[in-house]
Amino acid sequence: MNNLLVISCSPKGAKSPGDQLAKEMIEGLRRATPELSVSTLDLVANPVSPISDAYAQAIISGASNDDPALAESERLITQLERCDALVITTPIHNFTLPAALKLWVDNVVRARRTFTAGPSGKVGLLKDRPVYVVISSGGVHRGPAASQPEFITAYLRHVLGCVGLLDVHFIHLQAMAAGPQYVSASIADARRQFSETPLFSNLEALLNE
Ligand SMILES: Cc1cc2nc3c(=O)[nH]c(=O)nc-3n(C[C@H](O)[C@H](O)[C@H](O)COP(=O)(O)O)c2cc1C
Numbered sequence: 158m159n160n161l162l163v164i165s166c167s168p169k170g171a172k173s174p175g176d177q178l179a180k181e182m183i184e185g186l187r188r189a190t191p192e193l194s195v196s197t198l199d200l201v202a203n204p205v206s207p208i209s210d211a212y213a214q215a216i217i218s219g220a221s222n223d224d225p226a227l228a229e230s231e232r233l234i235t236q237l238e239r240c241d242a243l244v245i246t247t248p249i250h251n252f253t254l255p256a257a258l259k260l261w262v263d264n265v266v267r268a269r270r271t272f273t274a275g276p277s278g279k280v281g282l283l284k285d286r287p288v289y290v291v292i293s294s295g296g297v298h299r300g301p302a303a304s305q306p307e308f309i310t311a312y313l314r315h316v317l318g319c320v321g322l323l324d325v326h327f328i329h330l331q332a333m334a335a336g337p338q339y340v341s342a343s344i345a346d347a348r349r350q351f352s353e354t355p356l357f358s359n360l361e362a363l364l365n366e
Contacts, residue, residue: 158190158356162240164198166247166258167293174344175246175293175330182351183244198236198261205229205260216268230264237265242287242356243322245313249294253308262316271320281321287356288317288325291347295334302332326354 161183167173171180187193211226222231237243247258254262265271272279290313298307310327317325330347332339351357 158241159192159194160240161186161193161195161242161244162198162236163195163244163246164200164258164261166200166245166255168201168248170199170202173246173248173293174333174340175248175291175347178328178330178344178347178351179244179246179289179291182348182357186357196236196240200257200261204257205233205264207260208263219269222270227267230267230270233261233264234267234271238283240286242289244289244291246291247293247309249292249298249307249309252306253312266316266320279319281319281323283321285321285323287354288322289328289351289354289356290325291328291330291351293330293333295332297331297335299329299331328354 163179163183165173165176165179167176170176183195187195206229209226212230214220215224215226220227245258248255250256268274271283272281274280290310292307292309294307296305297303298305310329314325314327317323328347328350330343332343
């Protein structure tokens with residue numbers, strides 16, 4: 158595991174607690190894996206273009222991969238193909254993924270490039286690799302205190318699986334709008350969820366050294 162791609166989607170950038178938590182965990186990973194190379198993609202600072210008519214036509218007409226209309230999609234897919242593991246940090250916006258992340262999805266989930274459609278459905282073409290998704294929310298969506306639904310976890314699991322990314326782990330950072338006492342408990346809980354995943358296991362001990 159040498160190449161990590163970190164995609165962030167928060168309007169708060171580096172001030173996002175989800176981004177800070179991921180950064181902390183990646184720092185632990187760096188200590189455990191000195192050869193680790195980390196690439197970052199901030200989808201708010203460097204947004205993916207809205208889907209253009211030329212892009213839609215290229216997809217529908219089955220244009221070749223070197224069609225200029227597919228250049229941005231090719232760049233994003235190549236970046237994804239190069240990583241051994243992917244970390245996505247994202248807020249929930251109106252029960253689901255933010256528009257910035259959806260545009261990335263619409264560029265990397267591409268027929269004949271990252272999936273094929275057969276008689277029994279879509280089949281992913283990307284090599285599987287672990288994906289860690291940190292989902293931050295103002296409210297609570299799971300557990301006994303859940304008070305609202307969310308449609309981001311099931312959606313991301315499905316759409317990432319569609320391109321062949323099946324090893325997906327979710328870390329839920331909930332109740333971020335509920336006051337400081339809840340926020341620190343949520344961060345501690347999210348840290349525990351991270352440390353229960355294969356790549357980040359035992360990192361708490363490393364970080365406390
Ligand atoms: C436009 C918008 C819509 C939001 N919708 C929801 C929502 O549906 N459910 C929820 O729990 N929180 C919602 N929130 C709150 C954010 O998910 C929460 O503040 C989160 O911690 C932001 O993460 P970030 O700091 O990484 O950006 C919304 C925030 C914004 C700005």
